[in-house]
Every structure is written in C-alpha cells, then in structure tokens.
Amino acid sequence: MMSSYPLNQSTITIKHRRKLLTRSQGELGLGHKDNALTPTQIKLEFPVEDISKIRLVYQSTSILTNDGKLYVTGNQHRTGFGSDLTEFKQYPQFQNNNTIIQDIDCGYDLFVILTQDNEIWVQGIFDDGLYSDNTSVIRKLQTGNNLINDLSSYNQIKCCDQNLMFFFQSNSYLSQDLGKLLKNGYFSDCNIQDIPVHKILIETRIGKTFDLIKKYLESNCKLNEIQDLLKWIYCDQMINSKRTNEILNHFGIQNAQKTKLLKNDLKQLLFDEQTSDFKLVVKNEDEEEDEEEELYIHKFILAARSGLFLNMFQNLYENFQKVKDYSRKSLETIELLISFLYTDKLPITADTDQEFIKEEFEDIVEYYQLNPRIPMMYIFKKSSKI
Known part of the structure; x- marks a missing residue:
C-alpha cells in the first residue's frame, strides 16, 4: 500500500491537468485555449486605463470600459456569447448600437447588464418568471416585472449563482433628481447642441461663462462627449472619465470627482439673490x-x-x-x-x-x-x- 501512494498521486495530478485543458475555452483572452501557468500580458484594442470593471465566471471573462462598452472572451455553457472566443471581442448584442453599459455582473449561470438608460438585460438562468430554454439569448427585463418598479434610482447591479439579483441604490438623492431634470429638460433656459440645459448650473459647475463653455464644447466635442459631461454636471457621474476629465482640465478643473462635488457647488447657490429666479x-x-x-x-x-x-x-x-x-x-x-x-x-x-x-x-x-x-x-x- 505504501509503495502505491506515489503512483496514485501522480495519476490524480495528470487527470487534474487534463481536466483543466478540457475545460479551457479561451477565457484567458490570449488567442488560444492553452493554459498559462505564469502571468501573461493580454492584447487589447483599447488602453488598460480605459477599463472600468472586470468580471470572471466559469469559462468566460468580461471587461467593461469607461465609455460603456463590453468586451468578452471564452464561453459559458449557460450564458454563451454565440461562439467560443479566444480573444476579447465587443459583446455582439450591443456592438452595432449606441447602448452605453453602466454596470455588469455575473453568477455561475447568469450574466446581467445595466445600461445607462436604466435597462436591465439578463442572459442565462433567472428563475423569477424569466426562465428560458434558450439560455444563450440575452433578453431585457420588463419594467412591469414585480422586481423592477423604477430603475432610475439604481447605478449598480449584482447577481449570485443562478437566480439572485440585487440592486444598489445611489447614495445621492440630489443627483437622482437632477438626472431627471436633465433627461426631461424642465425649465431649461439655454441649449448646447440642441440639448436643453440650465445656464446657472453649467456656470456654477464649470466656473466659466456659459457662452465660453458652449463655444468650446460645440467646436471641440462630439455629441456623446457633451452628453457625458452633462451627466457629470447634473449627476456627478463619470461615464467616460478619461475624456470628461480632459474637457474639465481644459477649464482648469483637476481631479473633479474629489474636488468638485455636486452638493458643494449647489451650496454656492443657496439663497443667492443675484442668481435666483x-x-x-x-x-x-x-x-x-x-x-x-x-x-x-x-x-x-x-x-x-x-x-x-x-x-x-x-x-x-x-x-x-x-x-x-x-x-x-x-x-x-x-x-x-x-x-x-x-x-x-x-x-x-x-x-x-x-x-x-x-x-x-x-x-x-x-x-x-x-x-x-x-x-x-x-x-x-x-x-x-x-
């Protein structure tokens, strides 16, 4: 019995390695399905600093970028992406539209996406009335579902295993309410590229005259970049933090997420006779x-x-x-x-x-x-x- 122990141990090791090779589905994103036993650099079509979040589960890896794009590699037996990917490719269902993804999460049999437009998409097994035989098809949760009454208050999403989902409410009710103001354009008094905005808020947040801000944005920024900047102005949210910070740096604002909070800027307007209407x-x-x-x-x-x-x-x-x-x-x-x-x-x-x-x-x-x-x-x- 003692002499057979090394043989059994060696056999177990070989089987274990073979099992790893069998399960490998390109989730490392290295262009092949082989194991990598040492740290290996991944080739991406975007800079590493643009990465907002990375999620790994079973045989797939997902990367969310600061500008709201989702890249995936590998394959999930329940939440497959349609093919076995060995390199990171943009998530196929959102590749050819303007959807901006705000948050992602995944469980063993569930992949969840929260978009900037407060839509929730699920892929895989989700038992609360959304079970589908074709679990590789992504589908949107309807707002009429009992789970979801008003998504406007959520900015982060979590899931666990097959059928649990948790929504985390934003800590800033001020940013929630002003976000609706931006969306609906209530009582705006000016425009930037046909987007209704509020002059005093723009000037207070940026610290420059509105005409100067408007001229620069319309001459140097794309529409989606202006929209991202307005999301920060009204909601303290950095969708594309790199580009938004570049624009703010032009106006002399450094480290905006720490030095320029919405509530601090609005405090300057409190009971201000000169700017009130x-x-x-x-x-x-x-x-x-x-x-x-x-x-x-x-x-x-x-x-x-x-x-x-x-x-x-x-x-x-x-x-x-x-x-x-x-x-x-x-x-x-x-x-x-x-x-x-x-x-x-x-x-x-x-x-x-x-x-x-x-x-x-x-x-x-x-x-x-x-x-x-x-x-x-x-x-x-x-x-x-x-």
Whole structure:
C-alpha cells in the first residue's frame, strides 16, 4: 500500500491537468485555449486605463470600459456569447448600437447588464418568471416585472449563482433628481447642441461663462462627449472619465470627482439673490407682527426635487416669480428644507430645536412631495450628529 501512494498521486495530478485543458475555452483572452501557468500580458484594442470593471465566471471573462462598452472572451455553457472566443471581442448584442453599459455582473449561470438608460438585460438562468430554454439569448427585463418598479434610482447591479439579483441604490438623492431634470429638460433656459440645459448650473459647475463653455464644447466635442459631461454636471457621474476629465482640465478643473462635488457647488447657490429666479414667501411667526420673509431660490432646483413645485410650475404658475408657502411651518423649518434640496444635508446646529423640527419635517416631506425614496428621518438623525 505504501509503495502505491506515489503512483496514485501522480495519476490524480495528470487527470487534474487534463481536466483543466478540457475545460479551457479561451477565457484567458490570449488567442488560444492553452493554459498559462505564469502571468501573461493580454492584447487589447483599447488602453488598460480605459477599463472600468472586470468580471470572471466559469469559462468566460468580461471587461467593461469607461465609455460603456463590453468586451468578452471564452464561453459559458449557460450564458454563451454565440461562439467560443479566444480573444476579447465587443459583446455582439450591443456592438452595432449606441447602448452605453453602466454596470455588469455575473453568477455561475447568469450574466446581467445595466445600461445607462436604466435597462436591465439578463442572459442565462433567472428563475423569477424569466426562465428560458434558450439560455444563450440575452433578453431585457420588463419594467412591469414585480422586481423592477423604477430603475432610475439604481447605478449598480449584482447577481449570485443562478437566480439572485440585487440592486444598489445611489447614495445621492440630489443627483437622482437632477438626472431627471436633465433627461426631461424642465425649465431649461439655454441649449448646447440642441440639448436643453440650465445656464446657472453649467456656470456654477464649470466656473466659466456659459457662452465660453458652449463655444468650446460645440467646436471641440462630439455629441456623446457633451452628453457625458452633462451627466457629470447634473449627476456627478463619470461615464467616460478619461475624456470628461480632459474637457474639465481644459477649464482648469483637476481631479473633479474629489474636488468638485455636486452638493458643494449647489451650496454656492443657496439663497443667492443675484442668481435666483424665484422667491418663496414664508411667514415668519417669530416676528411680533408676523412679517413675511422672501427666500431666494432657483426654479429648476425646486422643480427637480419637489413634486409640488413641479406640478405648480407646469400647470399653474409657470411664469410666476414668487409664491407664498402655505405649509404653515416655521421659517427655520422651510430654510432647512431648502438647504436640503440644494445639498442633501440638513444644517442642524446646537441651537436647533431638534424635536420641534423633526415633528414639522414629518409633514413637510409629504406636503412638498419630495422624492418618496428619501429616508428623511434617517437623514435628519445623521445630520443631528454632525
């Protein structure tokens, strides 16, 4: 028995190596199906710094680039790409259209794609009513599915094994709301290549005059590059970070993702009389004669963040320059509300009557029809600890 042990060990090793060779399907992207036992450089048609994410599962490897393109190699017995690829090729279903992919993930039998247009595509086995005999065909999840009611709040996607999917909600409700503003063009006052935009927001984010910004973009940038820049301006999102940073560098902005946050830039506009185009009149009950205070704000911010003001501007008071607050809440509460609309924070101080403000906010969130996904009481508690 002792003399046979080395032979058994050698036999097991050979079988194991043969099994590896049998399973190899080009997932290394080296142009062949052989094993690579040492680190080997991969040849790609794009620079390595353009890679946003890499995902590996079973016999395939996927690469997502900063400009939203997906490249794959290898083969999956459940989520095959149509052929055995030994080099990275652009994902065939999205190769000939303008779809920008925002995130990808894969499990053992499932491959999931989230596009910039908030579409979710799945390939493989997904048991919640989407099982298909032809699992190699990619298919889009319908928004009517019980899993998905509103994808606009998600920017990252995860899956596990065959049938589990998790969506991670964006931490910035401000960027969510302004993203809808960009998409719908509510109350824009100018255009860049026929894209409705908001002059004061563009100038505040870039730090240059609008005419200068517009002239440079229209003369030196492609339409998709302008769209990517606007995604950063309105949503703090870097779709094509390399090109967007090049444009921002031209305007003197370095390391934008760390030095130029949306909430910090909008804080500059808070209660700014010079740039505002609207006044909210609030009754100041602290004064002996119940005087009214005028808060200087921006119509596009109110429209983006408050359903009440959006409906008001669209249907009733589009041309009004001011409107009275009828919430019957204190001036302090309304000022805190406006601060939150601009920055996603409540500037609570040691002098704030927190219990009183908290009670008022429970009503004011509903009255102003704020984004229903905003956990306002959590934000209040978090702000009170600052």
